[in-house]
Amino acid sequence: MARSYSEILRDVRASVRQLTPAQTQEILAASPETALVDVRETTEWDQGYIVGAIHVPRGNLESLIEAAVPDRNRPIVLYCAAGARSALAARTLAEMGYANVASMSGGFQQWKTHGLAWRLPPRLTAEQKIRYSRHLLIPEVGAEGQAKLLESKVLLIGAGGLGSPAALYLAAAGVGTLGIIDFDTVDLSNLQRQVIHTTDRIGQKKVDSARQTIRALNPDVTVVGHEEMLDAGNVDRIIAGYDAILDGTDTFETRYILNDAAVAAKIPVVHASVFRFEGQLTVFKPYDGPCYRCLYPSPPPPELAPGCSVAGVLGVVPGIMGLLQTNEVIKLLLGIGDSLAGRLLLFDALDGSFQELRLRRDPACPVCSDAAVEARVAGRPLAVPGFGADVPFVLGASPNGPPPSAASPLAGAAGGRS
Numbered sequence: 034m035a036r037s038y039s040e041i042l043r044d045v046r047a048s049v050r051q052l053t054p055a056q057t058q059e060i061l062a063a064s065p066e067t068a069l070v071d072v073r074e075t076t077e078w079d080q081g082y083i084v085g086a087i088h089v090p091r092g093n094l095e096s097l098i099e100a101a102v103p104d105r106n107r108p109i110v111l112y113c114a115a116g117a118r119s120a121l122a123a124r125t126l127a128e129m130g131y132a133n134v135a136s137m138s139g140g141f142q143q144w145k146t147h148g149l150a151w152r153l154p155p156r157l158t159a160e161q162k163i164r165y166s167r168h169l170l171i172p173e174v175g176a177e178g179q180a181k182l183l184e185s186k187v188l189l190i191g192a193g194g195l196g197s198p199a200a201l202y203l204a205a206a207g208v209g210t211l212g213i214i215d216f217d218t219v220d221l222s223n224l225q226r227q228v229i230h231t232t233d234r235i236g237q238k239k240v241d242s243a244r245q246t247i248r249a250l251n252p253d254v255t256v257v258g259h260e261e262m263l264d265a266g267n268v269d270r271i272i273a274g275y276d277a278i279l280d281g282t283d284t285f286e287t288r289y290i291l292n293d294a295a296v297a298a299k300i301p302v303v304h305a306s307v308f309r310f311e312g313q314l315t316v317f318k319p320y321d322g323p324c325y326r327c328l329y330p331s332p333p334p335p336e337l338a339p340g341c342s343v344a345g346v347l348g349v350v351p352g353i354m355g356l357l358q359t360n361e362v363i364k365l366l367l368g369i370g371d372s373l374a375g376r377l378l379l380f381d382a383l384d385g386s387f388q389e390l391r392l393r394r395d396p397a398c399p400v401c402s403d404a405a406v407e408a409r410v411a412g413r414p415l416a417v418p419g420f421g422a423d424v425p426f427v428l429g430a431s432p433n434g435p436p437p438s439a440a441s442p443l444a445g446a447a448g449g450r451s
């Protein structure tokens with residue numbers, strides 16, 4: 034028996050759970066795991082969409098939904114322009130085994146009529162759509178994520194062993210502003226690992242050399258050079274406005290100065306260091322995990338922290354660690370995945386192995402504890418240990434530090450120059 038469109042739609046609407054725009058908004062607020070799926074065509078999406086929606090046009094619904102929402106028990110709310118296509122799509126998803134699917138009645142038109150929040154899609158140029166096409170294909174990035182990267186500002190402390198691979202991949206990813214702080218010049222001995230520089234640039238400022246490479250790789254990226262040494266007098270000014278900091282510093286003093294300022298400015302620092310065949314990596318996310326001082330309350334004596342220029346390093350190790358840092362930075366910028374905040378990742382190039390240690394905040398930390406926050410708010414100076422203090426540096430000695438079994442690889446790694 035032939036059935037008309039309106040008959041089919043009436044039956045489908047009767048069998049599919051319908052939500053009003055107001056109910057949809059409540060559900061999205063109450064259970065953020067709910068997937069809001071826009072099934073309209075791309076030309077409609079381009080005119081505006083609900084914030085947080087995933088775009089899966091109805092024409093490709095069956096083939097794309099499993100990649101977009103792999104978990105069939107995840108609650109899904111579908112919407113289209115007026116509520117008909119989303120009801121039909123809901124029936125299809127139910128047939129595919131999706132257990133908790135609803136359709137928003139009235140669709141995007143009614144959502145807008147009710148004055149609820151929506152936005153226009155980020156405008157990427159035709160060239161950007163091609164350049165970042167592999168990002169755009171990933172639901173966790175997409176055009177919105179790419180636009181976020183283009184608006185992001187990342188500060189690289191050093192254009193050396195860690196900073197070089199990081200700068201290359203951050204630039205390639207389209208992170209719009211890269212600040213680079215380095216006062217050094219390119220040296221022949223740098224080129225075994227500092228891959229952003231080239232032989233013909235020996236003697237040039239590292240900031241200029243890095244800028245040249247980045248500009249050639251991706252003209253979307255603005256490089257802000259800071260040709261100065263990070264110190265207590267300039268750190269607040271230099272780090273202001275950055276979304277994340279990638280720490281490739283090679284001195285303890287700089288790490289402490291950076292840590293204390295970044296905690297105060299609430300900027301996450303992705304930290305790595307290397308030593309011969311070993312590397313270590315963690316994320317210092319202010320007040321959401323330990324800071325550098327929680328782990329290393331005071332600097333080690335220089336003899337316990339030989340730099341790469343003394344101890345050497347396999348060139349690929351800072352490359353690997355610098356890219357793992359970059360991965361953490363990009364996750365932070367996009368707000369996806371689990372960061373390494375509170376976890377220390379140890380890499381051993383000879384074994385080809387990774388180990389992970391749990392890290393905790395030190396409730397008595399002179400920089401990130403509640404008492405330190407209060408002191409900062411009140412404008413009182415923080416009681417941080419000074420440099421050259423006669424305090425023996427023993428990794429693992431802090432009640433919250435890594436266990437003593439890890440002390441020997443860490444002792445070098447913590448101080449290694451990149």
Ligand SMILES: [Zn+2]
Pocket residue numbers: 323324325326327328394395398399400401402
């Ligand atoms: Zn701390």
